Amino acid sequence: xxxxxxxxxxxxxxxxxxxxxxxxxxxxxxxxxxxxxxxxxxxxxxxxxxxxxxxxxxxxxxxxxxxxxxxxxxxxxxxxxxxxxxxxxxxxxxxxxxxxxxxxxxxxxxxxxxxxxxxxxxxxxxxxxxxxxxxxxxxxxxxxxxxxxxxxxxxx
Amino acid sequence: xxxxxxxxxxxxxxxxxxxxxxxxxxxxxxxxxxxxxxxxxxxxxxxxxxxxxxxxxxxxxxxxxxxxxxxxxxxxxxxxxxxxxxxxxxxxxxxxxxxxxxxxxxxxxxxxxxxxxxxxxxxxxxxxxxxxxxxxxxxxxxxxxxxxxxxxxxxxxxxxxxxxxxxxxxxxxxxxxxxxxxxxxxxxxxxxxxxxxxxxxxxxxxxxxxxxxxxxxxxxxxxxxxxxxxxxxxxxxxxxxxxxxxxxxxxxxxxxxxxxxxxxxxxxxxxxxxxxxxxxxxxxxxxxxxxxxxxx
Numbered sequence: 040x041x042x043x044x045x046x047x048x049x050x051x052x053x054x055x056x057x058x059x060x061x062x063x064x065x066x067x068x069x070x071x072x073x074x075x076x077x078x079x080x081x082x083x084x085x086x087x088x089x090x091x092x093x094x095x096x097x098x099x100x101x102x103x104x105x106x107x108x109x110x111x112x113x114x115x116x117x118x119x120x121x122x123x124x125x126x127x128x129x130x131x132x133x134x135x136x137x138x139x140x141x142x143x144x145x146x147x148x149x150x151x152x153x154x155x156x157x158x159x160x161x162x163x164x165x166x167x168x169x170x171x172x173x174x175x176x177x178x179x180x181x182x183x184x185x186x187x188x189x190x191x192x193x194x195x
Numbered sequence: 196x197x198x199x200x201x202x203x204x205x206x207x208x209x210x211x212x213x214x215x216x217x218x219x220x221x222x223x224x225x226x227x228x229x230x231x232x233x234x235x236x237x238x239x240x241x242x243x244x245x246x247x248x249x250x251x252x253x254x255x256x257x258x259x260x261x262x263x264x265x266x267x268x269x270x271x272x273x274x275x276x277x278x279x280x281x282x283x284x285x286x287x288x289x290x291x292x293x294x295x296x297x298x299x300x301x302x303x304x305x306x307x308x309x310x311x312x313x314x315x316x317x318x319x320x321x322x323x324x325x326x327x328x329x330x331x332x333x334x335x336x337x338x339x340x341x342x343x344x345x346x347x348x349x350x351x352x353x354x355x356x357x358x359x360x361x362x363x364x365x366x367x368x369x370x371x372x373x374x375x376x377x378x379x380x381x382x383x384x385x386x387x388x389x390x391x392x393x394x395x396x397x398x399x400x401x402x403x404x405x406x407x408x409x410x411x412x413x414x415x416x417x418x419x420x421x422x423x424x425x426x427x428x429x430x431x432x433x434x435x436x437x438x439x440x441x442x443x444x445x446x447x448x449x450x451x452x453x454x455x456x457x458x459x460x461x462x463x464x465x466x467x468x469x470x471x472x473x474x475x476x477x478x479x480x481x482x483x484x485x486x487x488x489x490x491x
Contacts, residue, residue: 040203059204059247062234065197082235084388089301095275096301101234105204106227106249148300169387170299 044108048073049117057104064088066104067114075115075143079172086171089144090114096151115143118150125192126150129184137175145171149185159189198238206249210256210335213362216248218337222359226250228271229305231298232314256364259283264371270364274303274311284486286370289377289398290324292486296381297321298388309363312348315355315414316390322349322415323396323407324379330368336361349414373400376478378471380490382463384454392455395467399428399475406439406468411447411460418446421468428476436472440465467491 041056048071055070064081067073067090079087081100088099091113119127126149129135136142145168152159152167159167164185165178173181207213217224224246227233236242250256256269259280266286268277277283277294284291297303297311297320311321312332325345332343334357343356350356357363377398383389394409404425406418421439425431449460470490477483484490 042204058201060198060201060237062198082238083231083302086299086301086388092304095304097305098231098301101231101302101305103204103227103230103234103247106230106251151300165386167300170301171387 042105044105046071046104046107046109047111049113049120055104059103059105061104062100063090063092063102063104063107063112064099067099067112073114073116077140077143079140079144084172085141085144086148086168087141087144089147089171091147091151094151094154096148113147115146118146126153126185126188129188129191130181133180133184133187135176135180135184136173141171141173141175145173145181152185153189153192157189157192159186161186198234200237200240200243202237202244203246204249205246206252208252210253210362210364213248213250213253214335214337214360216246217362218360220246224248226313226362228310229273229307231302231306232310232316250362261286261370264369266368266370268308268366268368270309270362271307272309273305273307274298275300277308278303287324287328287368288486289327289375289379289396290321290368292377293320293324293379293381293394293396295487296379302388308366312366313355313357313363315349315351315353317349317352317412317414318391318394318410319415320379320381320391320394320409323394323409324377324398325366325368326407326415326417327377327396327398327405328368329405330366332356332363333365333367334361335364340364342367346417349416351413373402374479375400376475378474378478378490380467380471380474382467382491390454393449393460393463393467395464395471397468397471397475399472399479401427401429401479403427404472404475406472408447408464410454411449411464413448416447418442421446425472428479431472431476436469439472440468443468 077087079085083098083101225244227249256271274294274297311319330345379396381394382392391410396407398405406421409415420442424438443465451457
């Protein structure tokens with residue numbers, strides 16, 4: 040049975056009709072137009088569907104949309120409303136991604152880390168993105184970029 | 196991608212309503228907390244509930260409290276809440292260390308300790324520490340509250356002592372005993388989302404060791420024969436550790452599956468036992484390595 044829920048998506052409060060068995064990922068992509076979170080493994084393994092739910096990174100493929108009634112969700116679109124931010128600029132400069140499929144999820148994980156810990160160690164960065172699979176890069180340029188932007192922000 | 200199976204979703208605001216909803220449809224209703232196992236299982240049609248009861252409205256289950264000699268962890272406490280809790284770090288660091296290697300941050304933001312127990316998977320990371328601590332699982336149902344010892348909780352792969360009409364409300368860990376130190380080691384194919392190929396949890400007090408394994412039997416299991424030969428930490432030596440390693444083959448019964456072969460699990464369990472026992476003993480005497488150090 041359809042039910043109307045209210046989600047604040049990327050700062051905008053919106054009502055959306057959902058079925059109990061709709062996942063958050065489906066609703067974000069198919070009903071709310073947020074195509075940033077990707078459908079990868081669709082079983083919680085790959086991290087490309089990561090979004091921030093009330094400020095914390097979560098797998099949107101493992102959450103029922105109906106559970107998030109009244110919540111605040113930020114997807115990759117909401118992390119850079121005015122175009123690429125400092126983190127994305129460094130990702131681009133370092134050619135940190137190749138195909139880019141994992142990029143939205145990794146950016147969400149990295150932003151959660153930097154929001155909570157502006158001066159992470161390399162170990163902190165590795166732990167923060169350990170739930171994100173990238174099949175192109177071997178992770179090194181991604182880790183380097185996250186460390187680089189944290190140092191740049193610090194020196195401002 | 197979509198979940199084909201249809202169900203009703205309810206979110207009660209008190210425990211009595213949740214228990215009633217579960218009792219109304221025994222066996223056909225299921226409890227949802229973090230959902231990191233449950234949603235996947237519904238997707239795969241591994242379970243097909245008619246009703247999903249979301250207990251996240253029961254805010255009294257969100258707390259970690261110290262009540263006298265018992266540390267109580269509510270059913271909605273997530274692994275990341277455990278990791279951030281000073282009470283957990285200071286009083287039950289073995290459980291803390293195991294929480295740090297559960298899946299990855301976005302899963303730990305959602306997954307609960309109690310959900311991990313209820314899923315009852317043989318490789319669950321909370322099994323060995325809670326067995327070693329002698330924890331108790333608190334369940335509520337139509338017939339009231341009952342407490343189940345961790346050692347009686349796991350009955351087989353994905354089978355636990357909880358009846359279909361019961362809800363787990365908390366885990367209680369005794370913290371009154373002598374000073375203790377622990378060590379949890381998890382072997383996985385890669386760091387991040389993977390489940391354990393083998394895990395070992397060791398708890399040391401001046402009175403002796405508790406040793407528990409995960410992913411090497413149909414449930415997480417205690418290893419009493421190994422505990423007996425290890426004796427007390429003060430008199431631990433190489434010979435006793437070798438003897439304990441020889442007993443591993445009697446205590447565990449691993450299988451070959453997609454994550455590892457039987458032989459590899461058996462071999463690594465012996466190595467991890469030695470490291471776990473030595474590390475727990477060192478930590479008991481106040482020496483390094485710090486909790487959270489990767490030992491494998």
